[in-house]
Amino acid sequence: MRELQKKSCSKLILMLSVMGLLISGLWSNGAEAMEKQKEKKTAILLSAFGTSIPEAQSVFRNVEKMVRERFPNTEVRWAYTSSIIRKKLAAQGQILHSPEMALAQLMEDGYTHVAVLSLHFIPGKEFHDLMANARFFEQMAGGFDRVVVAWPLLSSHDDFVRVVEAVMAHIPKTRRPEDAVILMGHGSEKHPADAIYSAVDVEFKKKDPLIFVATVEGHPTLDDLIPLLKKNRVKKVFLMPFMSVAGDHARNDMAGDDPDSWKSLLTKEGYEVIPVLEGMAGYPEIVNIWLDHLQEAMKNL
Ligand SMILES: C[C@@]1(CC(=O)O)c2cc3[nH]c(cc4nc(cc5[nH]c(cc(n2)[C@H]1CCC(=O)O)[C@@](C)(CC(=O)O)[C@@H]5CCC(=O)O)C(CC(=O)O)=C4CCC(=O)O)c(CCC(=O)O)c3CC(=O)O
């Protein structure tokens, strides 16, 4: 009797373990099938600080054209990181999403992998806010499988060298070697990334002692440059926005007629001043640096 009981017990254990295996197999196939249902759907989110100046926005069309050429058959969407500019545009009837709104919409539309390109110059405040939002959307339950943020323009020494070459290729041909070129960066006095402007200035000086980087809201300042212009007996100064767009800062703080614009201050110091109102996102060599950063991010999706 005991023998019989032992046999039926082991049969029962065998049956239960086979059933267990079957259920777990079914379960994992089911989950796999679910996963398959959510097959990879990739999008690119272009995130600029933004501008409320229509002419300045036109360079962003150039960026989008180059993105679509480099990454065909991929959804491309826009976001502006500046809440002030988004509000200004909304009042003019132009709706631009914030990165968080754009990401929420992409999730809603079933995208599973998103590469976010920071069309900023430095990994400053705007960039870090963008990173935080992307991280949140990646960790959110039921959210994306992957969200990768591509570095802003000035993110490595190699970038600095490439940016120097790109800018020098776009300095007006009328500039003579004895003329100074002052690049107006935005600056970020509240963020350590502000130091990047000084680092890029060093790279410019290796190529040309009369190309200077200064900033609106950081360091170096325009005041830092005045003694250097004097020491080099400069007579003429070209002003160029070291920004993706020739927007409000370029048109007003750099080239405006207000007494405290860089053009007015330098004219008062006795210099002949030539403002150049071109956003650097209009220069293909600059956009290709951003696209290389985007390519890197796409590889990590
Ligand atoms: C945090 C803040 C300063 C603070 O308050 O601390 C800040 C920070 C930075 N702005 C940067 C870029 C630009 N700022 C503008 C323009 C404006 N910037 C303004 C405010 C602020 N800018 C505060 C946040 C307010 C918010 O978030 O909404 C506006 C709204 C008000 C004003 O300043 O007058 C003015 C309206 C212009 C208009 O109405 O159109 C433009 C466009 C243009 O010039 O037109 C560009 C793109 C330049 C380009 O295209 O490259 C960068 C460098 C990013 C990079 O690395 O590229 C940083 C630094 C960083 O991110 O660290």
Ligand SMILES: [Co+2]
């Ligand atoms: Co600003």
